[in-house]
Amino acid sequence: MMFAVAILAVLAALALAVARALIGPTAFDRLVAANSIGTSAVMLLALFGFMTGRPEFLDIGLTYVLLNLVGILAVLKFFRYGALGHAQDLERDRERGGGGG
Amino acid sequence: MGVVVDTLSFLALAAGGAFYVIGAIGMNRMPEVFTRMHAVSVSDTLGVGLLVLGMLLQAGVTLVAAKLIFIVLALWTSGAVATHALARAALHDGDRPLLAGAGDQLEHADPVALFPELAERLAAPLTSETPEEEPDKAPSEVVMGPRGPVGDGPGKGEGS
Numbered sequence: 001m002m003f004a005v006a007i008l009a010v011l012a013a014l015a016l017a018v019a020r021a022l023i024g025p026t027a028f029d030r031l032v033a034a035n036s037i038g039t040s041a042v043m044l045l046a047l048f049g050f051m052t053g054r055p056e057f058l059d060i061g062l063t064y065v066l067l068n069l070v071g072i073l074a075v076l077k078f079f080r081y082g083a084l085g086h087a088q089d090l091e092r093d094r095e096r097g098g099g100g101g
Numbered sequence: 102m103g104v105v106v107d108t109l110s111f112l113a114l115a116a117g118g119a120f121y122v123i124g125a126i127g128m129n130r131m132p133e134v135f136t137r138m139h140a141v142s143v144s145d146t147l148g149v150g151l152l153v154l155g156m157l158l159q160a161g162v163t164l165v166a167a168k169l170i171f172i173v174l175a176l177w178t179s180g181a182v183a184t185h186a187l188a189r190a191a192l193h194d195g196d197r198p199l200l201a202g203a204g205d206q207l208e209h210a211d212p213v214a215l216f217p218e219l220a221e222r223l224a225a226p227l228t229s230e231t232p233e234e235e236p237d238k239a240p241s242e243v244v245m246g247p248r249g250p251v252g253d254g255p256g257k258g259e260g261s
Contacts, residue, residue: 043149
């Protein structure tokens, strides 16, 4: 029962984060919301596993944490370089006059 | 004993859920991206920490507890890293933080006026390298990318 309360709170926060992701005027606002959505998903997995007495859901949550970090950093790298590639390769492509990968 | 642990667990879960929602509300009500990151950090640290504490009390000393500790450590570190990278990217993209100006009006502050040492860092292109590596780099070598100047990557000129 107490897990249900926490799940409801996380679901409310998830809805608010989705609202911000849809509204967010800049791309960075959307990224903040995306990061928050990822965290909410992990907490939902963990809480749901505890509520149903199946803590195996924690393994999935652990995977989501790592995927979330990699995803956010990938998007930020895209902002920085304009492409997702190794920095040296991007520089070489640019010097040759081509577009970055 | 069991009742005490259950009560503490419920208190931690309720407080964690409350902080989690407070952070999400702040993310919607704050005026611009830097303050929104600040609000989200509440739910990313205190909310997650208290929720996991509540689950830890239920799990006891088991493998599940170890997994929970790994999850919370990963969330805390990744949250800080993502926030730092986001703020840096937003600042370089031209977003300026809102601060209290004259007459309690919020205005976009110039961070260089507040911290003069920032001017060099902000004028320099974003690279993954430390800024003091090549201090006398000629500005004519700055390459314009799609979103502003793009730095000379590490090892430029050393490649084939």
